[in-house]
Amino acid sequence: MRKILYVVLICICLFLLTIQGFSLAESSDMDSRIYGPSLIPVLRWEPKSHDFGYVQEGTISQTTFDIWNNGTGDMVWVLHVRSSYVAVSPSSGSSTGEKDTITVTIDTTGLECGSYEGNVFIHSEGDYIFYTYFVVTDSQLAVSPSQIDLVYTDDSQVSSLLQLWNEGAGEILWDCVTSDPWISVEPSNGVATQNRQDVIVTIDGSKLNSTLSSGEIFFQSTGGDIMVPVNVRKNTPPSKPMIDGPDTVKIGMVVPFQFSSVDGEDDPVYYSIDWGDDIIDNWLGPYDSGKVVHFNHTWDKRGSYSITCKAKDAYDAESMDASYSISTTYIQPYDLLSRLLLLSFLLD
Numbered sequence: 001m002r003k004i005l006y007v008v009l010i011c012i013c014l015f016l017l018t019i020q021g022f023s024l025a026e027s028s029d030m031d032s033r034i035y036g037p038s039l040i041p042v043l044r045w046e047p048k049s050h051d052f053g054y055v056q057e058g059t060i061s062q063t064t065f066d067i068w069n070n071g072t073g074d075m076v077w078v079l080h081v082r083s084s085y086v087a088v089s090p091s092s093g094s095s096t097g098e099k100d101t102i103t104v105t106i107d108t109t110g111l112e113c114g115s116y117e118g119n120v121f122i123h124s125e126g127d128y129i130f131y132t133y134f135v136v137t138d139s140q141l142a143v144s145p146s147q148i149d150l151v152y153t154d155d156s157q158v159s160s161l162l163q164l165w166n167e168g169a170g171e172i173l174w175d176c177v178t179s180d181p182w183i184s185v186e187p188s189n190g191v192a193t194q195n196r197q198d199v200i201v202t203i204d205g206s207k208l209n210s211t212l213s214s215g216e217i218f219f220q221s222t223g224g225d226i227m228v229p230v231n232v233r234k235n236t237p238p239s240k241p242m243i244d245g246p247d248t249v250k251i252g253m254v255v256p257f258q259f260s261s262v263d264g265e266d267d268p269v270y271y272s273i274d275w276g277d278d279i280i281d282n283w284l285g286p287y288d289s290g291k292v293v294h295f296n297h298t299w300d301k302r303g304s305y306s307i308t309c310k311a312k313d314a315y316d317a318e319s320m321d322a323s324y325s326i327s328t329t330y331i332q333p334y335d336l337l338s339r340l341l342l343l344s345f346l347l348d
Helices: 002-035 333-347
Strands: 043-046 049-056 060-069 075-081 086-089 092-095 100-107 114-117 120-124 126-137 141-144 148-153 157-166 172-178 183-186 189-192 197-204 212-221 226-235 242-244 248-250 255-260 269-274 280-287 293-297 303-313 322-329
Touching: 043 120, 043 126, 049 060, 049 100, 060 092, 060 126, 075 086, 100 126, 141 212, 141 226, 148 157, 148 197, 157 189, 172 183, 183 212, 197 226, 242 322, 269 293, 280 293
Parallel strands: 049 126, 148 226, 248 322
Antiparallel strands: 043 060, 060 100, 075 092, 075 120, 086 100, 114 126, 120 126, 141 157, 157 197, 172 189, 172 212, 183 197, 212 226, 242 255, 255 293, 269 280, 269 303, 303 322
């Protein structure tokens, strides 16, 4: 009988606990309907830090980060900095979930060389920090020449030498990018010291679509940035030379001939002349484009000869060959006699 009584008591207790649970659930649901859900703001910011790297004294640089409420409700935030060389904008705001972009500015004017940490303190649902780092250096990247001017022919490649170095103390890390695919740089990165480093700039004419083109090489370094303009011009060879002179010449006589060639870019012109008797005058000049120039020659044998001439400009672009035919004859006796008489008269 006692066991039955215990069982009944246990059942009554379980029943009462069940009723109480339902009552608590109904009460909680009613409170939710009356007072609304719990509002819990949660601060979030990304990225957490930024390294400006090496900067020169007097440099002003900027970066950004986003701040927002990753929880519920309305979150108020306030920013402040303790370093005179760091500024933030905006310095306060609120978020219900939308992201606010913060601009962080460093101004290294008047700072001595060394490492710096300029942090942004965030006050909201707790206190947090956006970290910034930079190193002020007196290194200065130098590049020579300050501009590249090149001439290419047809689809050829042409190169030029650049030199770069550090005008300050220590070492500079540098790399470069080009504005156009027809410009390449080798090497494209390295370490600059006080010793000059050679850099080869190559222009690929096959990738150019116009006779005149311009581009840039951007050198970025821990000692400052430099932009080097690159100007290129497509070169064309001079025109086929014009040759003028007598058709028949006397053996042993000095005979003048006239030559001329026009260069489309008005570059100076050189002439190579094969006189047809195993004598060649190589690349006489330079002469102004289009100017008529005179060259003399003497043949010592009778026969027919072909004078061959070609022109080239200052960039070694060669013209087509031009030819001119002549024949040689002996001096007639009366010509020789008249010359002897003239010589005798002069000697007297």
